[in-house]
Structures are given as structure tokens and as C-alpha cells.
Amino acid sequence: MKTLTLTTREHLFWKTMTVTALTAAAIFCLSSIASADFETGLRAFEEQRYADAAAEWRVAAQAGNSRAQHNLGVLYDEGLGVEQNALEAAKWYQQAAENGVPGAAFNLGAMYDEGYGVEQDFAEAAKWYRAAADAGVVDAQFNLGLLYAIGQGVPQDYEKAYYWVSLASAAKDVSFEHLTACYQVLEELAPHVSSAGIKNAETAASTWWANEYASLQ
Known part of the structure; x- marks a missing residue:
């Protein structure tokens, strides 16, 4: 079975401590x-x-x-x-x-991921990352991609990993640190994903964000 040569876990994005205003x-x-x-x-x-x-x-x-x-x-x-x-x-x-608070779902996923405040449980981490990722939390998208890359809490799947990290990299107004981490992980994943898989992931990521931004207008 193909494995990544570098550990992508070092790129893990930890919790977001921003409080939320009332909508x-x-x-x-x-x-x-x-x-x-x-x-x-x-x-x-x-x-x-x-x-x-x-x-x-x-x-x-x-x-x-x-x-x-x-x-x-x-x-x-x-x-x-x-x-x-x-x-x-x-x-x-x-x-x-x-x-239904996306930021809380991400923070909870990070706690399960690290075993901080809860017993470490990668399946629970993946569950809550997915909830936040589906709501557009880019750090959750990135971390979920790492779980798929390594096969922790979810079956190892390089194409899904590539999709989620591509999605995290395609958002607007993300930090240089975030983009650097995304591109490094995508570079590590690329040899394990077919050309068609890479193209499909990038197209799906672009479409997802286009729809997301359109819904906010």
C-alpha cells in the first residue's frame, strides 16, 4: 500500500478562539x-x-x-x-x-483529534471536522484532509484527502501560513493520486466555493 513519505500531522491547525457575534x-x-x-x-x-x-x-x-x-x-x-x-x-x-455552530464543531473536532479535554477519538474528530468543513471552515477542511491522508478515524483515501485540502486552499482571504501548509500537503499527496483524480478534486473545490460565495450575495 502506498504511504506518504512525510508526516502531514505536523501541519494540523488547532482550535480557533474567535468568539461569535449573534446573527x-x-x-x-x-x-x-x-x-x-x-x-x-x-x-x-x-x-x-x-x-x-x-x-x-x-x-x-x-x-x-x-x-x-x-x-x-x-x-x-x-x-x-x-x-x-x-x-x-x-x-x-x-x-x-x-x-449547528461551525466554529464549535471545529474546536470540538480538534479536541478529539488531540485528546484534549476528551478521550482521543479520531472518528469523532472526523465527524466534527466534517460538520465544520461542510459549513466552510477552511481549517476543518484541511484537518479532515489530513485524517483521510493518514487513515485516522476514516478509511485512508488519498483522493478524498486531496479534495479536502484543495477545498481548504481554494478559499479567499486565507493566511499565508494556511496556504503554505495546504500546498505542501498537496505536493505530498499528488504522487498518490491520479491526474484525473487531481483534476476532479480541483474542479470540485472551485465549484464548491463558487456556489458558497454566490449564496452569500
Whole structure:
């Protein structure tokens, strides 16, 4: 069986610690109390009053605000306004991910990938990376590609690996670090994928992003 000559795991993108703002759709679905608590927490966070943000987001999170659940996970992950606690971070990421927050799904996938705050489980990592990847989180697309390249949590499949990393590389406004990692992994994968497979992956990736950007207009 063909194997990669270099370990691509070293390129793993870790969690994203950006808190999320409340969207109009989320406001529509939430009670006015939960929305007010979330927005009060967001103002406190922006003013670096992290303990106040944690208190407000806890109320909103317990009321079902998925963005507050994600953001509370970030605070526990980073130890901002609360004592750092990976178990609590994973708990809140899990709730937010199950409620459809892509950033939380990526963070939860990364925790399962690394065995941080949860027992290491590559199948769970792949599951949550896929949820985030389908929502356009480029780091999740990249990490999912690595799992397919190595065969951790999913069957080893170089064409799927090439597709997901191609998708991650085709997004707009990504960092130089991200693009460099993508291109290095694609270079490593290319000898293990047919010319037709490479072309199909690149075409599918371009089409996916074209549709995604069109849907945002």
C-alpha cells in the first residue's frame, strides 16, 4: 500500500478562539432574555471584562443560545474570566456544535483529534471536522484532509484527502501560513493520486466555493 513519505500531522491547525457575534437568524430563534444576555456578554468581552462576559454567556447558554455556548467554551478553553478547564470547554463546544455552530464543531473536532479535554477519538474528530468543513471552515477542511491522508478515524483515501485540502486552499482571504501548509500537503499527496483524480478534486473545490460565495450575495 502506498504511504506518504512525510508526516502531514505536523501541519494540523488547532482550535480557533474567535468568539461569535449573534446573527439575525439566531436572534429570531432565541428568547429576548437570552439575546439580551448574549449581547451584554459580547460588550463585556469587547471591553475585556471576561468574568462579566462569562456570567452573561452562562445565562444565555443555559437558555439555549448556541453562540453563547460556543463563546463560553472559548473562555474555559483560554481561561478568560473563568478558571481554565478543558472538560468544561469541551462540554460547551459539544452543545454549540450540536446546535449547528461551525466554529464549535471545529474546536470540538480538534479536541478529539488531540485528546484534549476528551478521550482521543479520531472518528469523532472526523465527524466534527466534517460538520465544520461542510459549513466552510477552511481549517476543518484541511484537518479532515489530513485524517483521510493518514487513515485516522476514516478509511485512508488519498483522493478524498486531496479534495479536502484543495477545498481548504481554494478559499479567499486565507493566511499565508494556511496556504503554505495546504500546498505542501498537496505536493505530498499528488504522487498518490491520479491526474484525473487531481483534476476532479480541483474542479470540485472551485465549484464548491463558487456556489458558497454566490449564496452569500
